[in-house]
Amino acid sequence: MLRKAEDVLTTTDVRRRQVDERIRRLESRLVREHDEVPPSLVHEWIERASARFGDARVRDFVPLLVERAVRASVLGFSSDQHEMSGTWLPDWARNTARRLLADELPRRWAHTAGVARRARQVARVLPVEERDLLVAAAWVHDIGYAAELADTGLHSLDGARYLLRAGLSRRVCGLVAHHSGASAVAELTGMAEGLAEFGDERGRLRDALWYADMTTSPDGHPTTVEERLAEIRRRRGPDDPVVRALAINGDERLAAVRRIHRLLRRTYKPARG
Incomplete structure (x- = not known):
């Protein structure tokens, strides 16, 4: 029995x-x-x-x-569509990223396009006047990988400096400079002083950019933040400064994603069947 x-x-x-x-x-x-x-x-x-x-x-x-x-x-x-502010900025950012990345770094371009799509989705948690800033920052967050811009080797800093020379606001430059925990990488690579040229905006707009980046795979597909962090570790290896930085900023990345997720829940109530 x-x-x-x-x-x-x-x-x-x-x-x-x-x-x-x-x-x-x-x-x-x-x-x-x-x-x-x-x-x-x-x-x-x-x-x-x-x-x-x-x-x-x-x-x-x-x-x-x-x-x-x-x-x-x-x-x-x-x-449930939400309006954008309709400025020129996202178009300029998309065209700039395409010029710098599409031919030279097609996989990076695919990731960038995916991050921009995600940014448009989560822009609903922001005031209307900040939504174009988010989408523009998403388009240009990785342009520092392009050979034309590479200088320090810290792509977020190289991208931000290029944007500043191009006349973009320091707010967008700061979002790019500090996206997804770049300050921890800068500390490990001796570039913290250079990155400090740009302010690190701590708030919903920064969180939204981090969410978009950390829920998009290297090929531009949607993913979970846990899968994204695991993929970074596999692809880069334990000695890479980006991977080492996860011991410093991994929890901060997770927290940013969770904060935006909670805001998304408030802006939309799922259907009941």
Whole structure:
């Protein structure tokens, strides 16, 4: 009798793990299919739907029910458009990034375009007058990797100095200079004094840029911040200053992403099916 109970428990556990794995694959697929939605929201909708349908009598149906609920939320989010301020700045930034990156560094360009898409999605958490600043900073945040601009080797600093010479506001330059924890890398590489030329804006606008960067893969696809940090470690290796800096700024990156996620939750209520 005891043996039968153990067999039933094992079978139940195996079935639960199978369903959980299907839901993880479902999340990866939905995040990629719905590039217009911030990935942290897709993750939350899946978690919420999974909890809601977790007691379904036929667990094999749970992934299907979860998918239907998430797709309903996606439709609501996609139709909830927010206005931009409509200045020239994002167009200038996009054209500049394309000129500097598209041919020389196509993968970096793909990442940049993905970050800019993400920035447009999360711009709804900002005042209207700051939304173009966010999108513009997203387009140019990595231009310092271009050979034409490379000087110090710290791409955020090289990019910010170029933007300052081009006449952009110090606010945009500062966002680029300090994006995604660049100050920790500057400390490790002896460039903190140079980076200090630019103010580090601590607030919602900076958080939004960090969110956009940290939820976009090197190929421009949406990803979670945890996957992004793991990918950085794999790609760069333990001795790279960017990886070493994660011991200093990893928690700060996570905190910025979580703050923007909470704001996104407040600006949109998922549909209830």
